Amino acid sequence: MPRVPEAHLAARRDQIIDAATARFAANGFQATGMADVIAASGLSAGAVYRYFRSKDELIEAIVDRVLGRAADRFEQLLEEGHAPDPAEAVAAAVDLIVSVGEAAPVDTTRVAVQAWAEALRNPAVAAVAGGAYGTMRGYFVEVARRAQQTGRLPADADPAQLGAALFSFVLGFLLQRLLLGDVDPGGYVESVRRLLG
Numbered sequence: 001m002p003r004v005p006e007a008h009l010a011a012r013r014d015q016i017i018d019a020a021t022a023r024f025a026a027n028g029f030q031a032t033g034m035a036d037v038i039a040a041s042g043l044s045a046g047a048v049y050r051y052f053r054s055k056d057e058l059i060e061a062i063v064d065r066v067l068g069r070a071a072d073r074f075e076q077l078l079e080e081g082h083a084p085d086p087a088e089a090v091a092a093a094v095d096l097i098v099s100v101g102e103a104a105p106v107d108t109t110r111v112a113v114q115a116w117a118e119a120l121r122n123p124a125v126a127a128v129a130g131g132a133y134g135t136m137r138g139y140f141v142e143v144a145r146r147a148q149q150t151g152r153l154p155a156d157a158d159p160a161q162l163g164a165a166l167f168s169f170v171l172g173f174l175l176q177r178l179l180l181g182d183v184d185p186g187g188y189v190e191s192v193r194r195l196l197g
Contacts, residue, residue: 013051016041020058025110029118060128063115066108067132074139083146087193093170098185140166
């Protein structure tokens with residue numbers, strides 16, 4: 001039997017994740033079953049289960065993908081010893097949320113928020129989401145540490161707490177964008193700049 005190329009396997013896996021993301025974004029984790037994902041993927045049940053044995057594995061893959069994009073963005077922002085202004089770091093995260101949210105075919109930020117709720121009941125999702133969000137917060141801690149070194153933030157403050165506070169600006173934007181729908185990204189970032197002075 002000929003071996004299936006890695007590119008084909010990766011494309012099939014992505015096809016399943018895309019279908020699951022669309023279903024979860026539309027209906028939530030609890031209301032979406034594997035049968036819904038299989039139908040949306042256009043593949044057979046056997047093909048889907050070859051890649052993902054359960055809905056939990058799919059949720060983990062989606063959370064990892066969505067939050068992995070954010071982590072990649074921050075690694076670029078912090079590369080080569082760059083010391084971004086804290087407001088610049090918040091602006092980069094807000095820009096990422098908007099670009100991910102507006103990317104076709106589905107607003108994956110809806111899935112990220114649902115992952116928070118799912119993490120409260122599902123230890124496997126909690127591990128993936130907690131690790132990813134912990135990594136994101138860690139980037140803000142590093143931003144705070146570098147800002148302290150350049151005099152942009154108080155040197156006597158705990159950088160872990162400063163990073164947690166900066167990260168809250170991002171999570172607050174995400175929630176308000178989805179729940180209220182009236183938050184202007186530019187105005188929000190400008191207000192953060194003023195608050196951070």
